[in-house]
Amino acid sequence: MASSKPYYLGLLFSITCLLSQLLLSAANPSPSPPSPPSPSCEKSDKEMRFLFSRWMAKYGKTYSCPIEHEKRYQIWKDNTNFIGSFRSETEIFSGVGAFAPQTVTDSFVGMNRFGDLTSGEFAEQFTGFNATGLRAPPPFPIPPDSWQPCCVDWRSSGAVTGVKFQRSCASCWAFAAAAAIEGLNKIKTGELVSLSEQVMVDCDTGSNGCNGGRSDTALGLMATHGGVASEEEYPYTGVRGICDVGKLPFGHSASLSAFRAVPHNDERQLALAVARQPVTAYIDAGAREFMFYKGGVYRGPCSAERVNHAVAIVGYCEGFGGDKYWIAKNSWSSDWGEQGYVYLAKDVWWPQGTCGLATSPFYPTA
Structure with missing residues (x-):
């Protein structure tokens, strides 16, 4: 019978070679075949x-x-x-x-009715603050130890009408002024009346109708005549028309006697004023992030040096994870932003406030 020793030696040698190859493969794996490219996320034309x-x-x-x-x-x-x-x-x-909606730091953006406009066209048609000849009254400081709650929202008190739409008429200044007077009238009389922006667009010679204007001159005009007609009596058309002078001294649905300026660049004073009633404010609304704002706390981009838009500040609070914010009523319809509102970061480190909102606030008085 032939010896089996050579057979076992050969088998041992084969096993040793196999183990060596396995160890070598583990130490130096062959490159994986390239993954197929992921499908493009771009949509076709x-x-x-x-x-x-x-x-x-x-x-x-x-x-x-x-x-x-x-x-x-x-x-x-x-x-x-x-x-x-x-x-x-x-x-x-x-x-x-x-x-x-898409996240942009603390705020969101999303498509809206302004999607076919460039940011320049949008600013020209839908903002409208004009600083030419600005002669505001001296600031009226509120005593710093005055009552101030941690949160105010005049909407919950029924002092804010529904969000309106200025259309492609640069009349934001009139809408901000009307919102402030509507709030004062509700607080004073208990009655919420939608007031006429058109009377300001037509009759305020200190402004330029659909080519821009200022909330302070509109407040001054209405105070000079003692009040404002209602939206029903003097409806909005979205174009500048001939002033119906008979509606200026008569047929008032809300009265006011004067207006005051909040001390400039002082968010503390602005909060004291808003704690008492809605206040107008000028902001920079020229960025595409603002144009397509959908919600959240807006921190920019914007500049306090180029304010071009007017809004009504109708409240403030702390929320959204602890962030402080102002509640600003806009005039671009309720399908813009947070149902027509924008939440602007409050108590920022620069004195002008987010987008310049603290530069020139005003409020009407009875």
């Missing part, structure tokens, strides 16, 4: 044009000719990409023709 048509239908948009249509589509597409750049997800759309 056909898909984008379909979504643009749905957006147009939602907001009733029409254009005069194919050239204008294409121009607006390209602007809308650029704004869509701007909004989408703040997402971490690959899908920027939520629902048919709608956009999901």
Whole structure:
């Protein structure tokens, strides 16, 4: 019988070689085959044009000719990409023709009715503060030890009318003034009346109607005549018309005798004033982040040196995880921002306040 020793030696040698190869492979693994590229998150032009048509239908948009249509589509597409750049997800759309809010630090952005406008066109049509010839009364400081609650929201007290829409008339200054007078009238009489912005647009010669103006001159005009007509008596048209002078001294639905200026660049004084009634404020609303604001506490970008818009400050509080904020009523319809409102960061380190809101606040007096 032949010896089995050579057989066992060969088997041992084979096992040793196999183990060596396995150990070598473990130490130096072969590169994995490349993963297939992920599908692009960009939508095709056909898909984008379909979504643009749905957006147009939602907001009733029409254009005069194919050239204008294409121009607006390209602007809308650029704004869509701007909004989408703040997402971490690959899908920027939520629902048919709608956009999901996107995080921008503490605030959110999302598509709205202004999607076919550049930021310059938007500012020209939908802001409207004009600082030319600003001659405000001397500031009226409120004693610093006056009563001031930690949170105020005049909406919950029924002192704020529904959010209105100024349309493409740069009359924000009139809407802010009307909101402040509406609040004072409710606090004083217990009755909430929607007041006329149109009487200010038509009759305030210190402003320029749909080409911009100032809330302080509007308040001054209404105080000179002792009050304001209601929206029902003098409805808004969105264009400057001939002043109905008979509505200035008569037919008032709310009265006022004067207005006061909050000390400039002092958020503490602004809070003391807002604790008593709604107050007008000028802000910078020119950034695309503000144009497409959807919610949260807005901290910028914006500049206190180029205020171009007027809003009504109707409250303030601490919330959103401890952040302090002002509640500002806007005039761009209730489908902009937080149902028509913007929450602006409060008590920031620079004295002018977020977007310059503390630079020139005013409030009416009875």
